[in-house]
Amino acid sequence: MSGAPVAPHPGPAQNSPATQAETIFEARGVNLRFGGVHALTDVSFGIRKGELFSIIGPNGAGKTSMVNCISGRYRPTDGRVYFKGRDVTGMTPNHRAALGIGRTFQNLALFGHMTVLDNIMVGRHHLLKNNFLTGPLYWLTGARKEELAHRREVEEIIDFLEIQHVRKATAGTLSYGLRKRVELARAIALKPDLILLDEPMAGMNLEEKEDMARYIVDLNEEFGMTVVMIEHDMGVVMDISHRVMVLEFGKKIAEGRPEEVLADPRVRRAYLGEDDDEEAPAAPAAVVPPRKEVA
Numbered sequence: 001m002s003g004a005p006v007a008p009h010p011g012p013a014q015n016s017p018a019t020q021a022e023t024i025f026e027a028r029g030v031n032l033r034f035g036g037v038h039a040l041t042d043v044s045f046g047i048r049k050g051e052l053f054s055i056i057g058p059n060g061a062g063k064t065s066m067v068n069c070i071s072g073r074y075r076p077t078d079g080r081v082y083f084k085g086r087d088v089t090g091m092t093p094n095h096r097a098a099l100g101i102g103r104t105f106q107n108l109a110l111f112g113h114m115t116v117l118d119n120i121m122v123g124r125h126h127l128l129k130n131n132f133l134t135g136p137l138y139w140l141t142g143a144r145k146e147e148l149a150h151r152r153e154v155e156e157i158i159d160f161l162e163i164q165h166v167r168k169a170t171a172g173t174l175s176y177g178l179r180k181r182v183e184l185a186r187a188i189a190l191k192p193d194l195i196l197l198d199e200p201m202a203g204m205n206l207e208e209k210e211d212m213a214r215y216i217v218d219l220n221e222e223f224g225m226t227v228v229m230i231e232h233d234m235g236v237v238m239d240i241s242h243r244v245m246v247l248e249f250g251k252k253i254a255e256g257r258p259e260e261v262l263a264d265p266r267v268r269r270a271y272l273g274e275d276d277d278e279e280a281p282a283a284p285a286a287v288v289p290p291r292k293e294v295a
Contacts, residue, residue, distance in 0.1 A: 112172025
């Protein structure tokens with residue numbers, strides 16, 4: 001956690017989604033084991049609709065494992081997970097995507113040989129109503145009309161993320177920062193109610209981080225998506241999050257508003273390597289201007 005000390009982050013308003021809205025996702029007593037390795041131990045928390053919720057912790061704390069349990073990539077060894085009040089513990093990732101859960105990956109998972117446009121169109125696949133029987137009758141079954149409608153949606157996403165200039169470029173030839181943006185575009189194309197972002201700013205320079213942070217805030221505030229984000233840049237986390245959860249060795253050690261979590265002695269000891277009697281650190285310098293309060 002570097003950066004010059006600044007004034008304490010004001011945080012979202014008390015009537016933000018974090019304090020008023022309904023719970024869109026809940027984990028109850030989640031345990032995840034791989035043989036003798038306990039990746040997650042009795043983790044319980046809830047995410048409210050319209051919230052920007054961050055999961056932080058040291059390397060190996062279980063952050064990505066938790067996101068994998070939300071998306072369906074992993075199934076908890078014990079415990080249950082609920083989405084919109086429905087038990088989705090046993091559901092596959094594609095079924096959860098159909099319910100409204102989208103995600104990006106820590107390691108880029110684009111189709112490198114396909115164009116940017118085609119990569120994003122993949123995210124619309126589960127929304128297509130025509131199938132392999134009706135698709136060949138392109139002009140007669142409405143398949144053409146449906147494809148054009150989805151193309152319009154994708155073009156709006158391309159405009160939002162400012163990647164018009166590479167829309168026809170091969171994804172594998174793009175810079176790392178642009179590929180990160182394309183992967184975010186594909187996740188948005190699913191039209192998710194809950195979007196999971198696994199280290200969306202990893203490997204980016206300062207300018208790219210500023211852009212990505214603004215896109216994430218706009219997704220949350222203007223598109224109304226509930227966002228769950230794993231991120232190591234504490235300046236970003238403390239500046240744009242409504243609430244933060246901290247994991248250490250697979251266990252939840254803190255949860256709350258950013259300034260509350262930052263002041264927690266357990267977080268300072270586990271995440272920052274500080275002793276309990278040391279003075280709490282000042283909030284890190286923000287990558288983006290403080291987000292506006294939610295009415």
